[in-house]
Structures are given as C-alpha cells and as structure tokens.
Amino acid sequence: MLAAETLPVRHGDGDAFDIRRFDSVATVLRCPDGHEHLLLSDGVHHLQMEVTAGSLLDGPVRFRYELSGFKHIEAKTLTLRRLMLLHRLGRFPSGLYPPERRARRWAMALQAYDAVQAGATHREIAVALFGEKVVKEDWCSRSDYLRLRVQRLVRTADKLVNGGHRDLLR
Template identity: 65%
Template sequence: MLAGPVRLHYLLSGITQIDVKTLTLRRLVVLCRRGRFPLGLFPPEPRARRWVLALQAYDGLTAGASHREIAMALFGETIVRDDWNGRSQYLRLRVRRLIQVATALVQGGYRDLLG
C-alpha cells in the first residue's frame, strides 16, 4: 500500500458505529502518511484487564481447576478465604462471569474485538 497508488473502497453505512468506522479511516490515513501507527489514535482499551482475567480463568478451567482455585489464582488466597463462603456470592459470580466471557471469546467472540 505504501509503495504506490491504491484504490480503497470503504463502506460507511449506518450511524450507530460511525465513530468506530471513521476512527479506523483516520488511523489508516496517518499510517500511510507517517509510516507508523499513531499512538494518540490507539487509546488503552478499558475492557482489556477483564479480558485478561477471563482468559486466565478459562486457562484454569481447562487445566481442571475448580472455581475456588481459579478465584485464588486471580484474586489471592486471603480474599477467597475471607469471602468465598461469606454472606455475598459476589466472588463465585465473578468467576462464573469471567468464564462465560472467556468461553464466548474462545468460541469466536474474539472477532468482535477487531472491529
């Protein structure tokens, strides 16, 4: 693309994701002009930390770890010891949700992260 003329066809339809689509075009234009990715147009992904935790939980699950063992690996033994059997089920639910997110990602949902 950088070596010569290129004809691009980019469909911008619908208003619901217009910001994402125009950002992609802005990134491409700057890449073509400067020959590098512009850091200012790639802000940190706020959901990245959750995706990492989810994939770590999935790794634990596929290795045969129990939900409690996964919680200990992710959040620490002290928190699990204090809260696992507490009045609230927040920790158990958090592990379940992380596994659900990871399962969806592994089953093809990762493609949605690229858009």
C-alpha cells in the first residue's frame, strides 16, 4: 500500500490535496496508532493509501510519499499515478483501471453456484449461461466441452465460496 506523511499547506498551493474536494468518494479511517487509511472509491474504481504522520482531516496537505526498495514498487507507483490523475482531473482515470480479465468467469461461476444451490442440473445451468441453442447443439455432441465447462465453473464457485474469494484480493 502506498504510504505518505502529510504536511500542512496554504489553500492556494498547487500541490495541495484537500480531502473536502473528494468528499463524495473519500473515507478516512483513523487507527489507534495515529495512522489514517484513505479510501477513495466511486464504487467501481478504488484507490487506497496510508497516512503515517499528520492528518488528512486538518485541511489541505502536501504528501511526502514513502517509496523505497523494489518489492511492491509497481503497485505503489500505479497508486501514485492514479492519485495524481484523480487530483488533476477530478475523476478516476479509467485508463489506469483495466478490466479484470477473469471477472466474467467469476460471475458465471457464482451464477452456477446459485443454480446448484437452487437444485438445477448441470444441463439447466448450461442453458442459463450459454443459451438453449448452444446446449441443444453441443450438450450431447462428440465433445464433452460444454459439460466440462459447467463442471469447472461449479468447482471454481465452490473454491470461491469456501474461502478462495480472499485470493481475489491479492
């Protein structure tokens, strides 16, 4: 996680970050150790950082970023780029938030899980996910690809529901 200290600045300072400018997307959590965690989120895009000294809540601040070493530097610099463009544009830079490639598969897996919980057969799940036409043509064909695909989705869903969802956050 990107960490920074905050330093007080005057209102006209071009490098000032004023949390009030981002009221609609900002959440600040104060920890017992005095650190603050900042979450900026519009529900789709997220940016999180830790304030290790000073406070975002005391008015406009200047950040002094804590970057060192090579471990996790790419994630930290990406967060820094996102913060810079959010500050400049006043909105989250969509170009720096590429869509998650596996999101569609995860959604299908969870749909399959819900269907299994409701008592649906694998064939019924295939119809719901891929359509009646595809299932009519391919369910009993020489290849078992469609059956196997549904089975993999159900296995993926079982893993997600039984703790695997935590791996998505890494």
